[in-house]
Amino acid sequence: MKNSPRPAAGPSFHTGALLLASFILLAGCGGGGSGGVGVGEKTCVDTALGCLEKEAYNAAVLDAAEGIRSSPGFDDRWALEEIRLAEAWGHLQTVRGSERPGLGVTVGVLDTGIDLEHRSFVEGVAAGDVTEQFFSGATDETGEDGFSHGTGVASIIAGRENPDFEYQHTGIVPYARLKALAIPLGDAPPPDFAISAISLSGLAQFDESWADLYRRILSPDLDVLNLSFGVFGPIENYQGEVVRGFAQLSGTSFSAPMVTGGLALMKQFFRDQLASEELVTRLFETADKNGRFADRSVYGQGMMDLDAALSPYGEPTVMPGDGVLGTGIPLKESSLRLGTAFGDGPASAFSRQEIATFDTLGAPFWYDLGRLVVAPGPPLLDTQLRDFMEPLPHDRQEEAAEWNGNTALAGMRFDMRRTPAWTGNGHALLPDDAVTFTARRLRGIATTAFTTEGVGENPRPVSGASIAWRPASSPLGLRAGWLNERGSMLSSTGQGAFGNLAADSVFVGFDLSAETGGWRLGGGPEFGMVRPSLDEGIITSLEPLATSAFAFHASRPVAGAGALLLVSLTQPLRVEAGDAVLSIPTGRTRDGGILRRQFTADLAPTGRQIDLSVRWERPLGAGSLRLGTIATRHAGHDEKARPRLSLLAGWRASF
Template sequence: MPTNLYSTLALGLLVTISATLSGCGGGGGGQKPANTGINIPPVTSNRDNSKPPWDNFADQIQDPSNLTELAAQFETDEYDAMGALTMINASSAYARGATGAGVTVGVIDSGVFEEHIEFAQGSGDKVEYAGSYYSIGNPRSDDAISHGTLVAGIIAANKDGADVSSDFNMHGVAFDASILGYEIPLGSGSGPYDPLEVDQINFSDDNYFANRFNTMADQVDIINLSFGFSGVVTSYTATQVQSAFGLTIDALAQQNKSLGERSIFVFSAGNAWNDTDEQGNTVDANSPELMPGLPYLFPELKDHMLAVAAVDDNGEIAFYSNRCGVAADYCLVAPGGGDGNGNGNVENLERIWGPTKPDPEAEVGGYYYGGAIGTSFAAPVVSGSLALLKQMFPTVGNHELTARLLTTADKTGIYSDSSIYGQGLLDLDAATRPVGALAVVSGNNLDSGLSDISASTISVSGGGLGNSLVSALQGHNMALFDQQGFPFLRDASQLVQQSQPISTASRLQHREQQLNSGVRLQLGKSNSLIDRQGARLQPDYLALQFNASPHTLKNDQNSIDRFMGLNANPGWFFGVYANAFVTPDQTSDDSSFAAPWLSFARNGWSSGGAVDMGLGKLRISMFEGSQFTGSAADDFLNGRNELSSHGSLLEYALWSPAFSLNLQRGFITEDDSLLGATVGQNLGQLKNSGTDFFGLNGHVQLNDNWQGIFAVYLGTTKTGLEESTGLFNLDKSISSNSWSLGLNSSPDWQTDDRLSISLHQPLRVQSGQGSLQLATGRSVDRQVNYETINFDLQPQGREQQLELLYQFKLGNINAATRVEYTYQPYHNPDNANYGLIEFSLFRAFTH
């Protein structure tokens, strides 16, 4: 092997029980040899460091409100002791569940003192070996492995709360990760700076590195290399290096693997700043050393190699560290210790701390820690961070993990200078949160594009579908993807947005007058367009019936009644409403005795007529309108959320003073919805969903003072779903129903008093099934994984509304008291039952 391979340790010191760490005074770097003919281009980066990769932080998905408290629980003395975790915001990653569990990090270094308590795991330890190059002539010793022990500890030292033998304790970045070591002897790198002469590298040297890189890449995804040769990368040409290290470069390139499966090699950038060579010339360390600089010469290595420069405890480039320079595109900085206060001394608090081997004279069973500075210790901070990301995103390609660390690194202030800091300062808070707004995917591959989450939502208005969709999705997670294609799991029930239709009875003042001209006039008036909560109210309505005489049948074959309405339910001109056995103000749902599907066209026009035919009356109507839901603020920003519908209604009415029966048949077409529900464009399109319904209603005169009212409706809906992606499927037809019962006092019950009691089941799906494909994750090659969720559209509950309305007069003032109790609101058995009492006063119509 090459004899001038050195660790990138700048300075070492042990505390508690001291020992000497082998390290170099300079440790890498190099001055460009004279007359090499190498043309070094200006330091530039292809990445845009002028702004973060998201539009602004407001676009980020909000973390739980207690994230700060969760993070603070990790910020213990043990957390602070290592000297790097605070600067990289590691506690935020821990608060999001990242610990490195299940991830093994490769460490090619001098070896690890695995007996240290920081590597204890169960009855053994968390360190295994892929190989060792120590021999009888160059034996493994505790002194020899000090460097590797400290490096491994920075990556994965245990978070154990307290040390058994000292007042000092620390933990690694990925404290639950494991270590796979490959032991190689390392030199100190001390003495004058001596650049590598690549023409002296032979096949054996090249194969030495290639063999170890291949061995490790076959077993782990992340490999830390805190060593290198002296010699700045800009001192060499690609031809020179290819000739000397062809096998090594092939091993690093990993062409036998797909891009996402290639292992990540993390190199320390070197400690050559301010070093001098044998002639006393200052080293030009404006770029990394040869090994970390290889992707500059061989761009195919950029996707899975990182060069790591060091910053001191003040966050500025360390006095010893090589700069990122020509490696700016794949280089970043991490804490490596240094003289942060600028007093010329590296104090204990300015070092990076970790476990080390025991002093030869130490007590048996003691455990020891060392403090040092160098890019040797900045690199494992990055390797440990990659282990956290690997645990959080195990199915994301390794090249995407490296890109994430680079794009989410802090690029503000001094870190915007890519010639020094490359892509910036490692930031685990940004790396473990979504980059940009989370989105949904509709194709089988992430490269097919992402859409706003609204493109995959199902908006349900009212209780027709109840909680059936929400219940089906509860307990399931869906994968949303950020702008880099990283999956974040969220509760799948968030895909269903359930809004409730506007409740009209308590917000509209209903008025009715029978004019001498035979015109029956009904008006609904709202005092405001918006309620106190900002919800839009039902607009005013007008309903006119010409030549109308309730409670009569003229038996005039030439008599034609006409009616029209604006923002009035089309059902008010039919059945018990047309005969005035029920009025809109009688129930909180002002249309509870009408066919429920007609509410989808409530806000619009309706027109029709009636003609006496045989023993009864034939009524027919056409209508067009919409149902709208949502808040007034939504309307102002996005326009009115109207769902248009149109249809027709036919009724044959039989009437007598003792009994009436109205047989109805109708059809309504919803242009872009299904029973008031809409779906996002990724799920398909609802086009012309049609409901064919049948119903009957009427009255029974029980005695002189009381009459019973009844209504029942059954409907079959053709879904009209045009599938575009196959993500959402429904039965071709869905059945639904509603019913109502009422008991009314006759006008002669009490002078000017009226009592009404009603029991109502709103629109409810009776049968129908569907399925939804949920994205649950992704593969390394960016293929999306789906899970099929089958659901029954029939709600688990059944809403029932019991109401009592007592109307009376106080002089010229009409008064009313309403008592209402609702069982299983919106057909959801998990919703709390509730009751209300309402008292109102209003002046009667005069003419």
């Protein structure tokens, strides 16, 4: 229903009401669209199974742990259950997929040596993962003596399940490289050797075999070294390997290799980015100190908990500085919420890009950067319904034309809570519910100022102005404008690690109005340029953005009193070009420095939303009855979105 108050030489006021509206959505042409890449405010862990939200990740770890626990190597292994090894392997399997426990880590075992023909090691020996070197007269372990201390210790660290072995057994990190440094346990080096050996010149003072041994101990190719003599630990009755068989053993010697294996697993999981001291500190801090394990006189630092050791300690944060310790930005408070003009652009560009966060102890955990982006997704039905119930485009054009000077009088107009876009569907739709003031001048010129400042509870106000010109009787009109967004950029907002966004936009548009063959034609394109601004965050620079929108309409009378048929082809506001440069943390150095990577992201969306709508309208009572359908391609400017078909019906009245 047309609502064009007669212009006057003074201010006028405009208001209206939607009294009734109803709609029907049909899942035609493949149903609704996709929801974009973003998933609200939830972050997700980058895993071999894809990007998993926290709850899904924890469930995947538990599922993997159940499968691992059913392996014969875990049968009656209460010690493995106590240290939660199955859950720890579940973390590794979920994050790394088929990567095996211990892969890439080298463990040294300073002990009596290993029986290399034992069935727990034959596979590793054949693969070259288990080697042995003898020092100070140590002899080969063959199992003939009925007991091999070194073989038992090594099997706890890296024994592998062997289906040919009646008593299958698994170590903590069965696929670690194992380097056995064999010594006779009764023949220890001099007490001060470890100090003197630090200086290579001091090696000459001692037996050549011992000097060679300490060169091996100090070698950088050893990630973890196990010494199981003179060690105190809480676990007893651990099952070690004896006489190429199986036995129950007690003793503190068999606690140390469990800790060694745990450290090796942590080293693998954290991509070898933690220093040795940090690994030990983490093992202590995450240990179970509840119940009986709280007795420090018996359990010291508590019971090793490898599940906790491989989980974030405290809240993961994005570190803005150069070091892993200090005050960071909580990951859960970081997001980039996109306006519809960006579509799936940033979400697609950021997807599968790893961002490293750090827990309270400085350990790295990796997440999918793309899941911090909240994509707008397809247009909601309430948005389509609102547009459907707006006045006919030609009514709005006529209303604008009158204010653009096609009458002889000048005038002013004041509107409350109204979108300042009288025609088109471009940039001036951004400040919804604005206070607008329009002044009409002679010679076809009208100026409009608008702001959302103080209107409702809008924490990110938008203000701007526009000027429109349409000469009398001209089929072509021009408009240009400027927008200032404080706290947003094309209705997109950042927080946390993304920093705050703001922007100034300029735009120019063309409005065509003509009649041919009984049809009234109208509409035109709009083009804009956006100059972004930002404060500190992982987005280090944003180049100016090019934008576009268009709307074309055709209407004609049809059978029925006052009935009209309207056909529209529109493209909502879309970013056409523009790049962002990001500097994202990807990991850390062993001395606590942050590793960063810069990459450039194309912010233009992958698709282009096109809406084809057909609407029928006729007067009914004090208002107008409307029926229509909207077919949408690439909903939300996402090329992956399925086509949508909506059927809408409503009744509109204005006053």
